Amino acid sequence: MKYSTLKFKETLVMDFLVEDRFKFRRHLLFLIFFFFLLYSARFWHWYSGIQQYYVLLFVYSILITMVYINIYILVPRFFFKARYITYLILLVLLGFAGLNMISYGFRFFFEDFRVQNIRKAGEKGSVYEGILMCVPIILTTTTVKLLQKWINDTKRIAELNNLTLQMELNELRNQINPHFLFNMLNNVKALTRTDPEKASAVIVKLSEFLRYQLYENGEEKTLLVSEIDFLSNFLNLEKIRRENFSFDITAETESRTLKSTFIPPNLFTTFVENAVKHSVDISDKVCYVKIEISVQDKILHFICTNSINQSLTVSNANYSGLGLANIKRRLELLYGNTFSLEINSGEKEYTVNLKIPV
Numbered sequence: 001m002k003y004s005t006l007k008f009k010e011t012l013v014m015d016f017l018v019e020d021r022f023k024f025r026r027h028l029l030f031l032i033f034f035f036f037l038l039y040s041a042r043f044w045h046w047y048s049g050i051q052q053y054y055v056l057l058f059v060y061s062i063l064i065t066m067v068y069i070n071i072y073i074l075v076p077r078f079f080f081k082a083r084y085i086t087y088l089i090l091l092v093l094l095g096f097a098g099l100n101m102i103s104y105g106f107r108f109f110f111e112d113f114r115v116q117n118i119r120k121a122g123e124k125g126s127v128y129e130g131i132l133m134c135v136p137i138i139l140t141t142t143t144v145k146l147l148q149k150w151i152n153d154t155k156r157i158a159e160l161n162n163l164t165l166q167m168e169l170n171e172l173r174n175q176i177n178p179h180f181l182f183n184m185l186n187n188v189k190a191l192t193r194t195d196p197e198k199a200s201a202v203i204v205k206l207s208e209f210l211r212y213q214l215y216e217n218g219e220e221k222t223l224l225v226s227e228i229d230f231l232s233n234f235l236n237l238e239k240i241r242r243e244n245f246s247f248d249i250t251a252e253t254e255s256r257t258l259k260s261t262f263i264p265p266n267l268f269t270t271f272v273e274n275a276v277k278h279s280v281d282i283s284d285k286v287c288y289v290k291i292e293i294s295v296q297d298k299i300l301h302f303i304c305t306n307s308i309n310q311s312l313t314v315s316n317a318n319y320s321g322l323g324l325a326n327i328k329r330r331l332e333l334l335y336g337n338t339f340s341l342e343i344n345s346g347e348k349e350y351t352v353n354l355k356i357p358v
Helices: 002-018 020-039 051-079 084-108 116-194 196-215 224-241 269-278 322-335
Strands: 245-251 287-296 299-307 340-345 349-357
Touching (some): 084 116, 269 287, 269 299, 269 322, 269 349
Antiparallel strands (some): 299 349
16 A cells, blocks of 8 residues: 555656646746745845845846756757767856856846945855856756656657557467467368268357457457356367367356456467367377366466377477467566466376466
């Protein structure tokens, strides 16, 4: 709670410094602050009567003009373009011109109103006080301008990174879908020659997949229970095609959690598709795919196990390909280093163990 409050305050401060909607209030606050800074100085007390306030207003106008020339002309045109020597020279000239204008005004407009007993001491003191007041204000406004540029550049880089991330995620997802459909259509093609009735049932199931792709896959997140139904339909379809195939999906999580947990669509499809493909046994022995899904402490555990054809030599390399490479990259983009993926190949079973935050 304290962290969230602190982060909110930091964001509000950053927005106040950068956002255009705060521009008027930002400048008004600076002008008021600068006025009270000058008001606390001594130089305008060296003059008598109403002339004190004329002196204060005169110096205030000159210094504010210098500040805004630095902010809107010198910094963007020279400092931001890496012309540092030119910027430094112009800044010194600006300070020299401003202080001389103030000194000129004191001598020709306000000299007759200065208190006599501090006339000589005031002349020397006013120069030093002017320099000490002018330098930190100029440096502070330059720093603020640099901070504004840094914040804007950081936001722009973050937006570009996010745009690049979304483009890559969409590209990967668009590659996984045709890859899946390609395999399904190959299955239908084989069944039309051997068992047209099963092929018809497969086509009906395939229409359900396409509906899912149209209405669910386009979203950034989908319900976990919808993804489980999708996998169940896929495995049922495979069961229609292969008589010696069996599957089991176990969700060791209460129904309310399943219906309130969201994940990226088609996150498990590639793993299940590979499990089905590599569980095929041409000797007609029973083959299977087992899926276990659970949510514990905001971590989703997905375990997919499939039988291995004993007559074939299976290694992790046999399971590599476009689909698996894409899903690994997609996991990296979605979760960074917060996910865990273990793929193990045994003598009789092949297991995928995935953990992701939800």
